[in-house]
Amino acid sequence: MSGRIATVFGCVALACLSWTARGGPDDVKKGEKSGNGGVPGLKDVYKDSFRIGTAGDLPRGYSDEELGLVEENFNVVTPENCMKPGPIHPEEGTWRFERPDALVQWCLDRQIAVHGHTLVWHAQTNDWFFRDGDKAEVTRRLKEHISTLVGRYKGKIRGWDVVNEAIGDGGNAQTSETEHLRNSPWVRALGPEFLTLAFKFAHEADPDARLYYNDYNIEAGPKHASSLVLLKRLIKDGAPIHGVGIQGHWSTNNVPIEAIDRAIADYAALGLKVSITELDVTIRGTSGGQFGPGPGPGGGRAGGGTPPSEQDLKAQADAYARLFAVFNKHKDVVERVTFWGLSDRRSWRSRQHPLIFDANNRRKPAYDAIVEAKLHPNPDPSTPR
Numbered sequence: 001m002s003g004r005i006a007t008v009f010g011c012v013a014l015a016c017l018s019w020t021a022r023g024g025p026d027d028v029k030k031g032e033k034s035g036n037g038g039v040p041g042l043k044d045v046y047k048d049s050f051r052i053g054t055a056g057d058l059p060r061g062y063s064d065e066e067l068g069l070v071e072e073n074f075n076v077v078t079p080e081n082c083m084k085p086g087p088i089h090p091e092e093g094t095w096r097f098e099r100p101d102a103l104v105q106w107c108l109d110r111q112i113a114v115h116g117h118t119l120v121w122h123a124q125t126n127d128w129f130f131r132d133g134d135k136a137e138v139t140r141r142l143k144e145h146i147s148t149l150v151g152r153y154k155g156k157i158r159g160w161d162v163v164n165e166a167i168g169d170g171g172n173a174q175t176s177e178t179e180h181l182r183n184s185p186w187v188r189a190l191g192p193e194f195l196t197l198a199f200k201f202a203h204e205a206d207p208d209a210r211l212y213y214n215d216y217n218i219e220a221g222p223k224h225a226s227s228l229v230l231l232k233r234l235i236k237d238g239a240p241i242h243g244v245g246i247q248g249h250w251s252t253n254n255v256p257i258e259a260i261d262r263a264i265a266d267y268a269a270l271g272l273k274v275s276i277t278e279l280d281v282t283i284r285g286t287s288g289g290q291f292g293p294g295p296g297p298g299g300g301r302a303g304g305g306t307p308p309s310e311q312d313l314k315a316q317a318d319a320y321a322r323l324f325a326v327f328n329k330h331k332d333v334v335e336r337v338t339f340w341g342l343s344d345r346r347s348w349r350s351r352q353h354p355l356i357f358d359a360n361n362r363r364k365p366a367y368d369a370i371v372e373a374k375l376h377p378n379p380d381p382s383t384p385r
């Protein structure tokens with residue numbers, strides 16, 4: 001065993017020992033204390049499996065307590081909004097680098113990796129990209145956007161969501177045999193080739209960056225089938241793609257464990273890695289990655305939804321445990337599991353309490369269940385404990 005690996009093992013073992021000394025996760029009282037309070041950080045517990053991430057436009061506006069939680073638990077950060085085309089590149093020649101620079105520097109100073117989100121999207125992309133432009137001009141703008149952004153953080157940002165959410169919703173048996181691309185301004189301007197171009201431009205700007213296609217609901221049904229058609233085409237056309245991001249906006253009413261298990265294997269069979277890029281499990285209601293207020297009872301983004309019951313929290317903990325068991329089963333393929341937000345206060349679905357820290361930064365039962373899923377795996381992850 002190399003010295004480095006031995007050190008890693010030693011650290012996790014120490015972390016686990018301190019956990020055991022407290023009597024194990026059952027002994028961690030919900031709401032007892034904010035922060036980790038001596039409990040091992042998730043990044044250490046899962047060190048030999050994959051990176052554990054959080055999303056947020058850190059560090060501005062975050063409290064010391066929140067930043068402490070990030071440092072203790074996560075070894076990769078995704079900027080939630082500040083690197084999207086709209087905020088970072090509102091007009092041709094106008095760039096807003098202040099927040100992204102601060103985020104990258106904060107992470108670099110702490111040896112936390114950064115995953116960039118997102119270079120090309122149908123949403124939060126200002127019209128100037130497409131205005132009065134023929135195909136050659138829009139391609140030039142796309143290239144300039146990607147080269148400038150990826151080039152600026154070359155060697156500092158580990159990977160990128162190159163294209164986000166290109167596949168349309170509402171597919172059926174017929175569309176599942178096709179890519180079923182969303183009718184976005186990118187498709188209208190450049191045709192389906194916009195994806196290949198985006199990957200090529202990103203690779204040229206930083207040949208070492210891990211390049212991802214990212215989407216929601218692609219683990220099951222016609223959208224999964226379309227994702228396979230699309231990815232095969234990208235690979236065939238020589239797009240430098242390394243992985244697929246399954247966003248992972250699920251709910252306690254719908255955790256498609258078997259589909260996720262199969263989908264990861266399907267992507268691996270194409271030679272791709274997989275990351276879970278925007279994980280949250282809402283309590284009650286439905287989920288999905290679409291914009292707008294969360295659907296169903298308790299949906300929406302503003303705070304103050306009905307507080308979760310003990311039963312809700314238990315159902316959520318079971319869901320997270322089963323998910324992490326499946327991710328861990330595929331740890332050779334899964335590179336990263338990132339939660340979409342830090343706490344239930346810092347979530348786009350805050351009324352549905354979807355994350356592992358509550359609105360006051362206290363560990364929820366889901367946190368303990370995720371640790372347990374690694375330390376004492378359930379022999380049959382398809383069933384709750």
Ligand code: 9MR
Binds near residue numbers: 081124247290291348
């Ligand atoms: O969480 C993000 C929210 O703060 C923004 O208002 C919204 C619109 O830009 O985007 C949210 O993040 C989305 C992500 O970028 C792509 N997948 C779906 C996420 C939730 O809408």
